Amino acid sequence: MDQYIDIKVRVWRQAGPKAQGHFETYELKHVFQGASFLEMIDILNEQLVAEHKDPVTYDHDCREGICGMCSMYVNGHPHGPDSAITTCQLHMRKFKDGETITVEPWRSRAFPVIKDLMVDRGAYDKIMQAGGFVSVNTGGVPDANAIPIPKPVADEAMDAASCIGCGACAAACKNGSAMLFVAAKVSQLALLPQGKIEAAARAKAMVAKMDELGFGNCTNTGACAAECPKSVSLANIARLNREFLAAKFKD
Amino acid sequence: MAKKEDILNAAKKAAEVIKEKVEQVAEREEVKEAVEAVAAAAKKTGKAAVAAAEELIAPKAEAPKAEAKPAAKKETKIITPADAKIPAGPLELKWTNYKNHQKLVNPANKRRLDVIVIGTGLAGASAAASLAEMGFNVLNFCIQDSPRRAHSIAAQGGINAAKNYQNDGDSVYRLFYDTIKGGDYRAREANVYRLAEVSNNIIDQCVAQGVPFAREYGGLLDNRSFGGAQVSRTFYAKGQTGQQLLLGAYSALSRQIGKGKVKMYTRYEMLDIVLIADENGEKRARGIIARNLVTGRIERFFAHAVVVGSGGYGNTFFLSTNAMASNGSAAMQMYRHGAYFANPCYAQIHPTCIPKHGDFQSKLTLMSESLRNDGRIWVPKKLEDAKRLQAGEIKGRDIPEEDRDYYLERRYPAFGNLVPRDVASRAAKERCDKGYGVNNTGLAVFLDFSEAIQRLGKDVVAQKYGNLFQMYEKIVDENPYENPMMIFPAIHYTMGGIWVDYELQTSVKGLFCIGEANFSDHGANRLGASALMQGLADGYFVLPYTIQNYLSDQIGVPRMSTDLPEFAEAEKAVQDKINKLMAIQGKRSVDSIHKELGLVMWDFVGMGRTAEGLKEGIKKIDAIKKEFWTNVYIPGEANSLNNELEKALRLADFIEIGRLMAVDALHREESCGGHFREEYQTPEGEALRQDDKFSYVGCWKYTGEDSEPELIKEPLDYEFTERKTRNYKN
Known part of the structure; x- marks a missing residue:
């Protein structure tokens, strides 16, 4: 049964991209365990506003685990200690009375801090702009059932496509690699006949952009898949490597 | 023989004349009567038919004008089908006819035209991408850190289309009919039919983009059933259909950003629309004032037209299924500039939360x-x-x-x-x-x-x-x-929203509104899996066509400087509003006031509404407005990243929307769809429409900060469907 707990929250505060950051610890009394983690931050912010202090800046939006906006390191894990969830789906019942909870922004060179827990993930958009699409314009496409796709293939593509672009994979990786993110999109489109036509060019373009933007190399530690809120599989990275190598051989 | 042929020719000629005459009066209510009379007369010889037709039509054409004058004093303004630019002709040919005769912009001129698109949800992203593919220069804005995060992403269940892949008797007409009926006969027939028509193109488009819809073992697309339909026409991608469709639109958008045809502004929030008068003195939307949410700087942007796809205003209730930042401020900015707010009281309450x-x-x-x-x-x-x-x-x-x-x-x-x-x-x-x-x-x-x-x-x-x-x-x-x-x-x-004509243009020239932000298509209640359909229909297949009918006249308009006084004035008004809010320095947090508003909305403007309750609600909302403008506390600086200020600006508009919802709900003395007035129900507790009095779109026109809005009506004449009491019992 959910109870009321008293906690301490140790939050990374940083006034701006170039400012020196530091941890600040706040006490919160009587927090209901049924509250979500972000609702706990709301309570903290209400408390800070009441004291005429600057509330903690953080990204959040849908609060149902799909928009990919929320991005916090909680007790050393992207999206917190529970598995297969985003921060907004984390609930206070995962924490104990008297616990000190440490909250940090994404740790990645490619995601610079904007303020407090808010980071700039524009790099992910740039990778997508480099090739994360099928080059079709609106209109003039064939009937949706013109090309049958085996169910297992469609399901696999769907699993890869479930990536929400939150950045947890790169943030979790000790090398700061965006391989899982890139692999998810490359896989989804390489699996489907519609995307196969450009598969080689796509893999090369997206990998080149990833390297250019300062993401690290993949050493297959698997931290990305372990922390991924949508459980995107490491098998996608293997597929990306195959696509990438095949593309290089063709050159 | 010759005589017979003569009669036939005369009759044919007569039929042509009749058709012409009928078209002349096609926008009038009496048309049905006239057509029937003409048809009866046509049984006689051709000449007689012509005479009968002329006799029938001629006097009636004068009649309404004569009547209109004495009543003009207090009469409510009426929006006619002509005002709404609904094409003539049979239902199934309206859209085809429109496309065949609309004006287009040639490729060289497209390059010289700029379009601002607000929002990157299904409607905004698909519109921005499609316009850019066509060759227009697009400036696209969103409040999130990436265009992929708009709240369309949270739609779970699916998207409707009239493919009839399941061979269960579906058709464009049936999807149209279900949508009209589901909307409790409060939507425009022509728009809904067009929506059903393009629904099939959407599925084709999404599959071509690589959207991984669910499939059957044979490799073909799977469908499921949704509320309000007796066929299986809902396409889905696990429980993440909105996400996959949005990522499809986002991928098309990303491609255009990469090509430089779309300039993307993330973490920007529009704070006002800039209107500039043309040489005839008619005001046209020519740009926006937006706040860079990271730096707090107020910036100006010009475009030949502005398209708003900013979503609904459900967060007026504080607690809703909407994302935290979803808001109705763009709608209020349009409203304050003269765009009508249509049917604000139609809000959908979802049963399974x-x-x-x-x-x-x-x-x-x-x-x-x-x-x-x-x-x-x-x-x-x-x-x-x-x-x-x-x-x-x-x-x-x-x-x-x-x-x-x-x-x-x-x-x-x-x-x-x-x-x-x-x-x-x-x-x-x-x-x-x-x-x-x-x-x-x-x-x-x-x-x-x-x-x-x-x-x-x-x-x-x-x-x-x-x-x-x-x-x-x-x-x-x-x-x-x-x-x-x-x-x-x-x-x-929210089914209600900014009023748009058939071209998705608001009552302000050059200002368009798409997706949930506009009022069209769903009437008083939206069926499941139809929001995704409408957002993408507007963005991929409707707006990119209809906007050209407007832009074709704008090819001679050069890009304007944002130093023009209209931009400066708009920016100053925005800055003044922000300064005013920052200066209050009261005791209440933004959220605490928003929660109070939400409770009032739920209790008085929620699922069961009464005249008494709504009047009480309006009083309470007015009190909340006063409390907000005298006692809100916003920490920090205006010219830097400030979430509390963002929320306060949105709440200021939610308060106005809440009031408008209540005013509309109070005036609509009937129950229909999502609007349930407890005074109007059947003995079994079902909604009781008052078709004789309220079969119209209730459009509200802004008349000033402290004066009541003016009601304008767009009558809904059901030409192609028979209005029935919705019956889901047998």
């Missing part, structure tokens, strides 16, 4: 309507069982089958658990009001899968709904495979 559990709560989570395919909704038959559930003494599974009241199946045998959302929500409220609620607050009903698990096996149920079950368990901490889910209605979608 996770019930509220505390004051700290920030949002309500939706459980997809698709769950009603296999889940059965019930409350206990016996009041004492309900009491024990409320006290936490027993669980749902402890109540034997014979003591369960499957009230939707009982009341609506034909549609059962798949009745439309408004009907399902009201039925839940009815049971809970009577004391049969099943959780500690008494505000919840059961959604039970035990029968489906028995019938299909747990694995099949898990495959279909697994991610939804997981979501439920994470939030509620209870296993829905073992104990029935608890659900309760919550604000989900």
Whole structure:
């Protein structure tokens, strides 16, 4: 049964991209365990506003685990200690009375801090702009059932496509690699006949952009898949490597 | 023989003349009568028919003008089908005719025209991408850190299309009819038919983009059923259809950003629209004022036209299924510049959301309507069982089958658990009001899968709904495979919005509105899986055409400097408003006032509305407005990143929207779709429309900060469908 707990929250505060950051610890009394983690931050912010202090800046939006906006390191894990969830789906019942909870922004060179827990993930958009699409314009496409796709293939593509672009994979990786993110999109489109036509060019373009933007190399530690809120599989990275190598051989 | 031929020719000629004459009066109400009379007359010889037609038509053409004058004093302004630019001709040819005759912009000129698109949801992203593909220069704005995060992403269940892949009798007409009926006969026929028509193109487009829709073992696309339809026409991608469709639109948008045809502005919020008068003195939308949410700087942007796809205003209620930052401010900016706000009171309350559990709560989570395919909704038959559930003494599974009241199946045998959302929500409220609620607050009903698990096996149920079950368990901490889910209605979608004509242009020239932000297509109630359909229809297949009819006249208009006085004035007004808010330095946080507004909205402008309650609600909203403008506290600086200021600016508009919803709800003395006035119901508690008085779109025109808005009506004449009482019973 959910109870009321008293906690301490140790939050990374940083006034701006170039400012020196530091941890600040706040006490919160009587927090209901049924509250979500972000609702706990709301309570903290209400408390800070009441004291005429600057509330903690953080990204959040849908609060149902799909928009990919929320991005916090909680007790050393992207999206917190529970598995297969985003921060907004984390609930206070995962924490104990008297616990000190440490909250940090994404740790990645490619995601610079904007303020407090808010980071700039524009790099992910740039990778997508480099090739994360099928080059079709609106209109003039064939009937949706013109090309049958085996169910297992469609399901696999769907699993890869479930990536929400939150950045947890790169943030979790000790090398700061965006391989899982890139692999998810490359896989989804390489699996489907519609995307196969450009598969080689796509893999090369997206990998080149990833390297250019300062993401690290993949050493297959698997931290990305372990922390991924949508459980995107490491098998996608293997597929990306195959696509990438095949593309290089063709050159 | 020759004589016969002569008569035939004369008759043919007469028919042509008649057609011409009929077209002349086609926009008038009497047309039906005239056509019937003409048809009768046409049985005579050609000449007689012409004479009869002329006789019939000529005097009537003068009649309404003569009548209009004496009544002009107090008469409500009327929007005619001509004002709404609805094309003439039979329903199924309107859109084709429109496209055949509309003006286009040639490729060289497209390069010289700039279009601002606000929002990157399904409507905004698909419009921005499609316009850029055509060759226009697009400036696209969103408040999130990436265009991929707009709240369309959260749609779970699916998207409708009239493909009839299941061979269950679906057709464009049937999708049109279901949508009109589902909307309780409060939507425009021509728009809805067009929506049904392009629905099939959407599915084709999304598949071509690589959207991984669910498939059957044969490799073809799978469908599921949704509320308000007797066919399976909903395409889906697991429980993440909105996400996959949005990522499809986002990928098309990304491609255009990469090509430099779309300039993307993330973390920017529009704060005003800039209107500039043309040489005839007519004001046209020519740009926007936006705030860079990271730096706090106010910036100016010019374009030849502005398209707003900013979503709905459900967050007026504070607690809703909308994302935290979803807001109605863009709509209010359009409204203040003269765009009509249509049917603000039509808000959809979704029956299957996770019930509220505390004051700290920030949002309500939706459980997809698709769950009603296999889940059965019930409350206990016996009041004492309900009491024990409320006290936490027993669980749902402890109540034997014979003591369960499957009230939707009982009341609506034909549609059962798949009745439309408004009907399902009201039925839940009815049971809970009577004391049969099943959780500690008494505000919840059961959604039970035990029968489906028995019938299909747990694995099949898990495959279909697994991610939804997981979501439920994470939030509620209870296993829905073992104990029935608890659900309760919550604000989900707003059918009302900015009035647009057939071209999706608002009553302000050059200002367009698409997706949930506009009022069209769903009438008083939206069917499940139709929001995604409308957003993408507007963005991919309607606006990119219709906007050209406007832009073709604008090719001679050079790009304007943002140093023009109109831009400076608009920026100053925005800056003054921000300064005013920052200077209040009161005692209340923005959220605390927003929560107060939300409670008033839920209690007085919610699922069951009364004249008395609405009047009371308006008073309370006025008091909240005063409290906000005198006692809100915003920390920090205006010219830097400031979430509290962002929220305050949005709340200022929510308060106005809330009031407008209440005013509209008070004026609409009938029950229809999502708008339920308790005074207007049948003895069985079903919604009672007043077609003779309220068969119109209620459009509200802004008349100033402290004066009441003016009501303008767009009458809804059902030419192609017969208005019926919605019946989901048999």
